[in-house]
Amino acid sequence: MTQSPVMPVDPPARLLMGPGPVNADPRVLRALSTPLVGQYDPWMTATMTETMGLYRELFATSNEQTFLVDGTSRAGIEAALVSLVEPGARVLVPVFGRFGHLLTEIAARCGGEVHVVEAEWGQAVPASAIEEAIRRVRPDLVAVVHGDTSTTIAQPLEELAAVAHRNGALVYVDATASLGGNPFETDAWDLDVVTAGLQKCLSGPPGSAPITISEAAVAAIDARRSVEAGIREEGDAVSERPIASNYLDLAQIMDYWGPRRLNHHTEATSMLYAARECARVVLAEGRDAVIERHRIAGEAMAAGLQALGLTLFGDQSHKMTNVVAVEIPPGIGGDAVRTSLLTDYGIEIGTSFGPLHGRVWRVGTMGVNARRDAVLTTLAALEQVLRRAGFPVSHPGAGVDAALARWDDDARRAAGVAS
Amino acid sequence: MTQSPVMPVDPPARLLMGPGPVNADPRVLRALSTPLVGQYDPWMTATMTETMGLYRELFATSNEQTFLVDGTSRAGIEAALVSLVEPGARVLVPVFGRFGHLLTEIAARCGGEVHVVEAEWGQAVPASAIEEAIRRVRPDLVAVVHGDTSTTIAQPLEELAAVAHRNGALVYVDATASLGGNPFETDAWDLDVVTAGLQKCLSGPPGSAPITISEAAVAAIDARRSVEAGIREEGDAVSERPIASNYLDLAQIMDYWGPRRLNHHTEATSMLYAARECARVVLAEGRDAVIERHRIAGEAMAAGLQALGLTLFGDQSHKMTNVVAVEIPPGIGGDAVRTSLLTDYGIEIGTSFGPLHGRVWRVGTMGVNARRDAVLTTLAALEQVLRRAGFPVSHPGAGVDAALARWDDDARRAAGVAS
Numbered sequence: 001m002t003q004s005p006v007m008p009v010d011p012p013a014r015l016l017m018g019p020g021p022v023n024a025d026p027r028v029l030r031a032l033s034t035p036l037v038g039q040y041d042p043w044m045t046a047t048m049t050e051t052m053g054l055y056r057e058l059f060a061t062s063n064e065q066t067f068l069v070d071g072t073s074r075a076g077i078e079a080a081l082v083s084l085v086e087p088g089a090r091v092l093v094p095v096f097g098r099f100g101h102l103l104t105e106i107a108a109r110c111g112g113e114v115h116v117v118e119a120e121w122g123q124a125v126p127a128s129a130i131e132e133a134i135r136r137v138r139p140d141l142v143a144v145v146h147g148d149t150s151t152t153i154a155q156p157l158e159e160l161a162a163v164a165h166r167n168g169a170l171v172y173v174d175a176t177a178s179l180g181g182n183p184f185e186t187d188a189w190d191l192d193v194v195t196a197g198l199q200k201c202l203s204g205p206p207g208s209a210p211i212t213i214s215e216a217a218v219a220a221i222d223a224r225r226s227v228e229a230g231i232r233e234e235g236d237a238v239s240e241r242p243i244a245s246n247y248l249d250l251a252q253i254m255d256y257w258g259p260r261r262l263n264h265h266t267e268a269t270s271m272l273y274a275a276r277e278c279a280r281v282v283l284a285e286g287r288d289a290v291i292e293r294h295r296i297a298g299e300a301m302a303a304g305l306q307a308l309g310l311t312l313f314g315d316q317s318h319k320m321t322n323v324v325a326v327e328i329p330p331g332i333g334g335d336a337v338r339t340s341l342l343t344d345y346g347i348e349i350g351t352s353f354g355p356l357h358g359r360v361w362r363v364g365t366m367g368v369n370a371r372r373d374a375v376l377t378t379l380a381a382l383e384q385v386l387r388r389a390g391f392p393v394s395h396p397g398a399g400v401d402a403a404l405a406r407w408d409d410d411a412r413r414a415a416g417v418a419s
Numbered sequence: 420m421t422q423s424p425v426m427p428v429d430p431p432a433r434l435l436m437g438p439g440p441v442n443a444d445p446r447v448l449r450a451l452s453t454p455l456v457g458q459y460d461p462w463m464t465a466t467m468t469e470t471m472g473l474y475r476e477l478f479a480t481s482n483e484q485t486f487l488v489d490g491t492s493r494a495g496i497e498a499a500l501v502s503l504v505e506p507g508a509r510v511l512v513p514v515f516g517r518f519g520h521l522l523t524e525i526a527a528r529c530g531g532e533v534h535v536v537e538a539e540w541g542q543a544v545p546a547s548a549i550e551e552a553i554r555r556v557r558p559d560l561v562a563v564v565h566g567d568t569s570t571t572i573a574q575p576l577e578e579l580a581a582v583a584h585r586n587g588a589l590v591y592v593d594a595t596a597s598l599g600g601n602p603f604e605t606d607a608w609d610l611d612v613v614t615a616g617l618q619k620c621l622s623g624p625p626g627s628a629p630i631t632i633s634e635a636a637v638a639a640i641d642a643r644r645s646v647e648a649g650i651r652e653e654g655d656a657v658s659e660r661p662i663a664s665n666y667l668d669l670a671q672i673m674d675y676w677g678p679r680r681l682n683h684h685t686e687a688t689s690m691l692y693a694a695r696e697c698a699r700v701v702l703a704e705g706r707d708a709v710i711e712r713h714r715i716a717g718e719a720m721a722a723g724l725q726a727l728g729l730t731l732f733g734d735q736s737h738k739m740t741n742v743v744a745v746e747i748p749p750g751i752g753g754d755a756v757r758t759s760l761l762t763d764y765g766i767e768i769g770t771s772f773g774p775l776h777g778r779v780w781r782v783g784t785m786g787v788n789a790r791r792d793a794v795l796t797t798l799a800a801l802e803q804v805l806r807r808a809g810f811p812v813s814h815p816g817a818g819v820d821a822a823l824a825r826w827d828d829d830a831r832r833a834a835g836v837a838s
């Protein structure tokens with residue numbers, strides 16, 4: 001029982017510089033408050049179709065089947081895996097962090113026979129190791145995370161699909177944490193299914209999972225298509241080996257987003273608005289420009305953290321643009337520093353999971369926060385917190401200076417090009 | 420490829436008087452646009468805990484395990500069924516409309532041995548038939564829809580759990596379309612798991628599914644608990660018979676909402692804000708007052724539609740308060756009437772599914788739209804559309820007069836009580 005009148009929600013001001021969720025773009029917040037329409041209103045279905053087109057641009061694909069799964073990014077992952085992995089199917093997962101383990105968990109619950117090829121946390125999985133595993137395991141599906149925020153490593157994907165396809169496997173990629181802020185090419189890299197989320201580089205709230213599906217993957221999914229009782233009509237498919245989930249059944253969700261508009265769930269209207277606006281603002285700035293902005297902000301943050309005297313974690317040649325991990329210095333309380341940043345400065349950074357819990361801080365520069373003032377404010381505040389915690393910062397202003405130099409370099413280069 | 424600059428979302432004005440989604444309360448729309456915080460921010464976790472308390476009041480329960488599933492109401496249904504139904508478990512589903520069929524579909528995909536006890540669409544299932552089926556089938560779970568919007572019928576639930584529990588079955592109830600607008604008592608009716616949605620009587624957007632779980636159901640779910648690889652620690656449970664879904668695994672979701680705050684999905688912050696505000700505005704008005712408002716608006720709408728000369732569909736003694744079905748008169752184009760209402764008046768009403776598709780219109784009075792001006796506006800517009808379609812409306816103003824009389828009766832009764 002509530003004792004006093006409950007008031008409208010009123011969160012504290014936060015600059016979210018962790019591994020995500022990050023602050024939503026104000027335009028996305030405004031889109032969320034847009035009035036609802038009915039689920040089969042012509043304007044609603046047109047808006048769904050328009051949103052499919054925007055996400056084709058974001059995913060760099062011509063896949064007709066490009067839409068939203070109504071749930072957090074994990075719902076998108078599970079929709080992909082439960083729709084692609086039949087009981088007994090062989091699934092190969094390159095694991096290089098916590099979210100690779102998640103793929104093995106979900107694939108196993110789908111009844112898949114799961115094989116892994118692992119890298120130490122902080123490294124990508126060598127292409128040769130993946131190729132060897134594909135030849136050995138002969139998987140039906142290779143399921144891989146693109147950018148695993150738990151380690152900040154991005155797995156190279158350019159060559160993966162060719163090897164997988166030659167060996168009869170489809171390729172699923174979890175691009176939750178990378179899409180929009182890192183180079184990503186669904187069609188050029190020949191990926192079959194890719195899922196994402198809004199709450200990282202797309203500056204939106206968690207709760208909607210964009211997905212794109214190649215024709216080959218659509219064919220595999222359609223083979224298990226079942227139209228549900230209660231709306232089934234004569235001639236509609238009833239599979240002998242239906243997808244184990246109804247809610248995350250991509251065959252049914254395709255029927256709902258497609259021209260037949262067959263009733264499935266009720267589309268989450270407000271999250272559709274948010275997802276559409278996330279894509280719209282990225283495309284308005286330019287997809288490549290946004291990726292470049294992430295690259296620069298990420299480099300500036302990494303340079304600043306190093307200049308403060310911190311040591312970067314992981315293979316920097318395979319780092320995601322949008323998050324960096326630094327080792328927590330010996331004798332410094334990792335949680336105390338994070339708490340002080342949050343309480344005294346309203347700035348959030350993260351720690352990590354499993355073997356890295358308490359060993360690293362993770363600092364994000366993603367979405368709307370991949371910008372100069374957010375990076376400089378974070379470095380300035382962190383310098384103060386580290387100083388008060390007794391850490392010997394190399395010299396006052398070192399972090400901010402190094403970060404600023406990154407943008408100054410860019411400005412000089414641009415001026416040089418212009419002159 | 421988009422040809423011209425894409426503009427922010429700008430939907431047409433709509434009065435949503437169908438079976439839902441209905442218009443969101445403006446306060447809920449505002450809550451949606453609230454800035455985000457991090458998922459483990461102390462304010463965020465406190466807000467999650469506070470929201471659990473608000474939904475306990477709405478569900479009329481003291482169940483500790485009362486929280487949100489991140490997806491549409493169908494995600495809540497599937498979370499309940501996949502977490503309760505082990506492969507081979509016997510599930511009895513009383514079916515009296517489309518959403519009963521949906522429960523059989525989902526339970527079957529979970530591997531359940533599904534039995535049904537059916538009523539003709541438009542009727543509730545007699546308690547005696549359910550009792551007979553429970554004794555015969557000896558189900559592990561009775562899964563039933565409370566209010567099935569496809570037929571507008573509400574299944575009486577007061578006596579169900581006693582019979583089910585005496586025979587060793589748990590009871591799951593889908594209250595998506597009824598909660599908040601119809602009498603509903605989780606604890607007094609001894610229900611084990613109940614799920615809902617925001618987009619009907621709670622005046623919110625689709626995309627979040629409140630759920631409440633009894634101690635007996637928690638015990639059944641906990642027996643299948645598995646903490647996932649990547650965050651598992653020594654001593655953590657690994658089940659031999661894990662729940663088939665990861666995303667909709669209620670054991671994991673309980674660990675995330677509970678004091679351990681074990682990482683699972685990333686809570687859909689904006690939808691959490693919306694769900695909290697939905698509950699807040701209902702409780703501020705008073706749960707019983709909101710139900711009574713739905714009862715009156717529903718009676719007024721039904722009276723108005725009858726006065727226009729239309730025939731109500733279904734057993735009126737078992738009707739939901741918040742939606743009424745009327746037969747489409749012979750010779751009148753059901754879709755043409757709906758299109759004219761939408762295009763000329765901005766008002767949406769619905770048709771139905773399966774055997775009732777094209778046979779009935781469904782007119783809702785729910786959430787923020789269970790109010791006098793929405794009912795009168797709808798009846799006034801419908802009268803005009805019916806007249807132009809050639810339907811012999813009994814006399815001009817008949818619908819509005821009958822509806823107004825319902826509120827006048829109430830006002831007179833209130834005055835009588837007061838004098």
